[in-house]
Amino acid sequence: MTTFRTATAVALALLAAPAMVSAQEVTSLLDNASDTTASPALSSQGTRQRGFVFSLRGGIGMAPEYLGSDEYSVVPDLGFRFHSLRLSDGLDFGDSDAWNDFRxxxxxxxFDYIGERDSSEYDGLRGMDDIDAAVELGIGVGYTAENYRTYADVRRGFGGHEGWVGEAGFDFITRPTSDWRLSMGPRLYWGNDEVADTYFGVSASEATSDRPAYDAxxxxxxxxxxxxARYQINRDWGLEGGVTYRSLLNDAADSPIVDDGAQDQWSVRFGVIRVIRLNF
Incomplete structure (x- = not known):
């Protein structure tokens, strides 16, 4: 794309110039043309070209069968990341370079997704109500600097639960090379009464001698x-993998459905990133 813009700019400059030009004038035109590659793209009306840049991630992962389980299963790894929106009137949001962090x-x-819980598939849950899959949608705020990022999100559930959850985190960021980006940091997770009782509570009708009633x-x-860890293959493609550890706390950890040893929850994921650039 850069080569095409440069060649076009040189051709237009030469056509617009007088028929006889000196070598010094040609050199000046070439220098000016090369400078245009760093300037915003222009439409035929002389305004900045509008565009939308985002990336999609797809792959596989492994996570607990349900919240509090000590059994694991293979799950899909899906992700979406917004990078920039450029409008024709000159308004810019984000960074059009998908591999740079917005500062x-x-x-x-x-966004988060919690899979369904079918009690008939697990001996420890037999007799309990099934829970549908839940989609959590919300909004967050964050701050990113050269070597760290912090954020706080709040989401509402739809489907399996209709409660509110919160998440906060802090990451240290390092870039060993221009292609690699590594980040690591702590996480905190909150949920209101409905969330806690949905996934960790035991109603009177679900209680057994080995699983007493419990109000979480x-x-x-x-x-x-x-x-x-993220690796940039080229301008459009990359790889990303992650490992997450969560220790259940308070009423979640004390729930009768949390088996011995299941208080520690692990998940891993690996996916391919594709950057998509749309001009309109």
Whole structure:
């Protein structure tokens, strides 16, 4: 794309010039043309070309069968990341370079997915109500600097639960080479009473001699850490993997459905990143 813009700029400059030009004038035209590669693209009306840049991630991962389980299963790894929106009137949001971190304060969307829980598939849950899959949608704020990022998100559930959850984190960031980006930091997880009781509570009708009735209250339900490594293959493609550890806390950890040893929850993921650039 850069070569095409440069060649076009040189051709237009030469056509517009007088028929006889000196070598010094040609050199000046070439220098000016090369400078245009760093300037914003212009439409036929002389305004900045509009564009939208985002990336998609797809792959596989491994996570607990359900919240509080000590059994693991293979799950899909899906992700979306907004990078920039450029409007024709000169308004810019984000950074059009998908491999750069946007620096400063930001407001972003927040999404999470919790799979369904079928009690008939697990001996420890037999007799309990099934829970549908839940989608959590929300918003967050963050701040990114050269070597760290911090954020706080809030989401509402739809489907399996309709409660509110919160998540906060802090990451240390390092870039060993221009292609690698590594980040690691602590995480905190909150949920209100509905979230806690949905996934960790035991109603009177679900209680057994080995699983007493339990009313789980909301609050800080987990704390842990996350490590993410990203590798840029080229301008459009990359790889990303991550490991997340969460220790269930308070009413979540005390739930009768949390088996011995299941208080420690691990998940891993690996996916391929594709950057998509749309001009309109």
């Amino acid at each position: 400063g304060f930001d407001v972003h969307g927040s 209250d909301g609050g800080l339900l987990g704390a842990g850490a996350e490590f993410v």
